[in-house]
Amino acid sequence: MATVTFDHVWKRYSGDVVAVQDLNLDIRDEEFLVLVGPSGCGKTTSLRMIAGLEEVTDGTLKIGERVVNDLAPKDRDVAMVFQSYALYPHMSVRDNLSFGLKLRKVPKPEIERRVQEAAKILDLGALLDRKPKQLSGGQRQRVALGRAIVREPAVFLMDEPLSNLDAKLRAQTRAQILRLHQRLATTFVYVTHDQIEAMTMGSRIAVMSAGLLQQVGPPQELYDHPINKFVAGFIGSPAMNFIEMTASRSDGKVQLTSQDFTFPVPDRLRESVAALSGNTVTVGIRPEHLELGEAKPGDATLRATTDVVEYLGDEEQIHLRAGETEIIALVNSSARVRPGDVLELRVPIDRVHMFDDQSGLSLTSRELAAA
């Protein structure tokens, strides 16, 4: 059980390639922290620095109270589940599980006890004498988890452990890992590029992009109050709609206009939008917040033509087009929208996000932080 602390950590490779820039992140004891971001954002590098598989170029990395910058992986008391599972092909499942314990000279009965326990938790009992080659993908994945469990480490590190599983197995294993986290009550650091995995699993999520940490927080916070355009677009599925509009102020009225739409600005954002008068403001609307039907006073509306409809059972994902703008809306499937339909969509203006086009920062969150 331990915390992990990144204090101004940098990772540079030769040739001035910066993988991780000035990372400051406190991973709390027993928390399930998900590092998420597109490929190449530095999330795996950060995880590998915790494991000791990458050197820290600059800054301090601590596990618990111990600075681990120069500590070999074997001395860090962490266990890692790799994307490829990295099971030792020449060893049986039993030997794969006990390898780390044997190296640490754990007494034989204790090894046996831990292996049996892990096998029970992960339902590996019947597979202990098989070689990795004789296992299915899901079974290999469980052995990889088991190899981490038996170690009883201070921190669990997982590098995209579900990406090689099919959709159904992935959902099952997701729940299995969460159950494991509850049961073991240990710090988990989990890397994924899949925001759904991040949202469903993380007690907190750290979003990274281009080597920079963008925002850290519980899933709800990232969803409701993304700090910038990147986080807003990355978290949530389907992704947030962005519409570029121009801020203007005329006879005391502040509004946003584009070629196709005009939005009123809610009172709480009047000041900040007015300050950007004449500049571009990106308006962000989550597809699930758009509603079919007539506008109430004070709300904005979007008028757009239906392009394609994806039926999802309970809901329909509608792709719409209004002039140059493409919009996705998620509505109740009872509406039975058809391609070609011209729809009037109500935009609940209180749930709309606005971003300074220059900095990408959210005007909405800034307002919130000030309050």
Next chain:
Amino acid sequence: MDPRLITAVIVVVGVPAVLVGYIVATEQLLRLAPERVKPRIRPWLWLLPAFAFLFVFLVYPTIRTFIYSLQNSAGTEWVGLRNYFWFFGSSGALDALLNNVIWVVLLTGLVLGFGVLIAVLVDRVRYESVAKSVIFLPLAISGTAASVIWLFMFSYQPPGVAQTGTLNAIVTSVGVAPVTYLQTSAFRFNTIMLIIVMAWMWTGFGMVIISAALKGINPELLEAARVDGASEWQVFRRITFPLLGPTLAVVSTTVTITALKAFDIVYVMTNGAYNTNVIANEMWQEMFNFGNFAHGSAVAIVLMVAIIPVMAFNIQRFRAQEAIR
């Protein structure tokens, strides 16, 4: 024009022309065959020239050699196994056999040991391909040339005279008496020196193959072992080395066969003198020095029989490898 040039042109142009002619002719003939049997006949027709060459240059000579080995040296009467009795009763031949055993053990050990060591080391340096090329280079040299190079290395002059041999120049420069590398047969010292020459040539071969296998190991396996608590040595011993197993088997069988067939280095450097003889050189001497084709053939058959189990193991290994893929 030089008649040799004409011969060369005929060979270069003629041989492919005959083969192309053969293929064109068989394809023409195939048209006459019913559609259903064509795919079954065609591969055999294409393989036939290869089989023919194999028979004429390998199978037939082997059979002839075996027959010679059962006849007297003039080939006029059958003598049963007398030539083999001679082989196993002759101290010279048995000495050569013993030397071959030393060759097999030591050459395989050296090539595997240095092959693994260098493959692991070059994996960690920046100019890997350059380093590998340099170490692989001796294999491209003919055994004869390598022997000549090493004759200079081992060259001996009596004490007091300037040493022209590299090794003795070094040895005498630190005040030690010059060493007769190729003439000292105690503890088979000279045979070991000859094996070092062969190892110098073949280490590159082992290194290249082992290096390729090393690169085929998923680096995440090694990282997993490190996180699991293994030191670098334990990673090598518990993960890398076992995973190299099949490759090491292939290299060692190949080198074993090379050691059993060792000839050129011995022939050029000592010609078997001072107890350095090996089976292949014994065969050569029986055949061409003493003109005893019967003895020579018997030695050849002994050599072949010695190689068969290694070869069989190699093929079986290869099949097992293929099955894994």
